[in-house]
Amino acid sequence: MALEVVLPFGPKTWTLSPAAGPVYALDLLGFGRSSRPNFATNPEGAEEQFVAALEEWREKVGLEEMVLLGHNLGGYLSAAYTLKYPHRAIGAVMSPFNPLAGLRLAGPLGPMLVQTIRSDFKQKYASVFDDNTVSDYIYHLNAQTPSGETAFKNMTIPYGWAKRPMLERIDQVQPDIPVSFIYGSRSSIDSDSGQAFKKTRPDVEIRVIRGAGHYVFADQPDDFNQAVLQILAWTEKENKDEGAKQRELPHLDCHTGGHRV
Numbered sequence: 001m002a003l004e005v006v007l008p009f010g011p012k013t014w015t016l017s018p019a020a021g022p023v024y025a026l027d028l029l030g031f032g033r034s035s036r037p038n039f040a041t042n043p044e045g046a047e048e049q050f051v052a053a054l055e056e057w058r059e060k061v062g063l064e065e066m067v068l069l070g071h072n073l074g075g076y077l078s079a080a081y082t083l084k085y086p087h088r089a090i091g092a093v094m095s096p097f098n099p100l101a102g103l104r105l106a107g108p109l110g111p112m113l114v115q116t117i118r119s120d121f122k123q124k125y126a127s128v129f130d131d132n133t134v135s136d137y138i139y140h141l142n143a144q145t146p147s148g149e150t151a152f153k154n155m156t157i158p159y160g161w162a163k164r165p166m167l168e169r170i171d172q173v174q175p176d177i178p179v180s181f182i183y184g185s186r187s188s189i190d191s192d193s194g195q196a197f198k199k200t201r202p203d204v205e206i207r208v209i210r211g212a213g214h215y216v217f218a219d220q221p222d223d224f225n226q227a228v229l230q231i232l233a234w235t236e237k238e239n240k241d242e243g244a245k246q247r248e249l250p251h252l253d254c255h256t257g258g259h260r261v
Helices: 011-020 043-061 073-084 101-105 107-117 120-124 133-142 148-155 192-200 221-248
Strands: 002-006 023-026 066-070 089-094 180-184 205-209
Touching: 043 073, 043 148, 066 073, 066 221, 073 089, 180 192, 180 221, 192 205, 205 221
Parallel strands: 002 023, 002 066, 066 089, 089 180, 180 205
Antiparallel strands: none
8 A cells, every 4th residue: 555645845754654665745736846737716626636636646656546645735635536536545634724925026035035934944854954955945836836826725715714615525535434634732723623524434533743733744753653654554454354344245146047147
């Protein structure tokens, strides 16, 4: 089973690789170093474009099934993909989005501006980089022509609330697909939505990482990675148990006039 990581950035996630199996970290369509197309202006159309791009990527990579682990918009789209392609995905959904589109107006002062207003980025990734690599990377990504950011804007109302709330649809995820939520205890995004879903799906896993803010994977990378590995182990067990149940189902042979049909 492959773990497909949908994160705009998050180097510490790579520490999952040895224990979790293959890890695929990719930029969503319209973000990072992925192509930047013109998205539909209506939320449903934009969502379909994101999901279609993810499915096209899966086909080209050749994965039969995968665990989807998404943060921010990636979490929303992980759920959307799972709804459309339930035979391909198992969703681990995280929580909203923090665009830095204003950097385009900063010109050559942009990198310094990122270092100033988001000095926490350097601290979060201090164990990986000891210079301004992360802040420079974020600046150059966000200084490009807006694409995914425009789609996100078209899919949301002010403050990042979705025009097509996933909470109103996520109960349509097939019951044999494990779903997990990971939150940071200090994040402005609380676990209310996950708890609401758990009322209809008691088997839903909810993890809260102590001391972590919105960027759970960067704030508390070791605890985050441990939580993900535990979720993967649980997911694998659930899949094996489900497979065993399917194999135990009685096979029905129907005969008509001495011929099996």
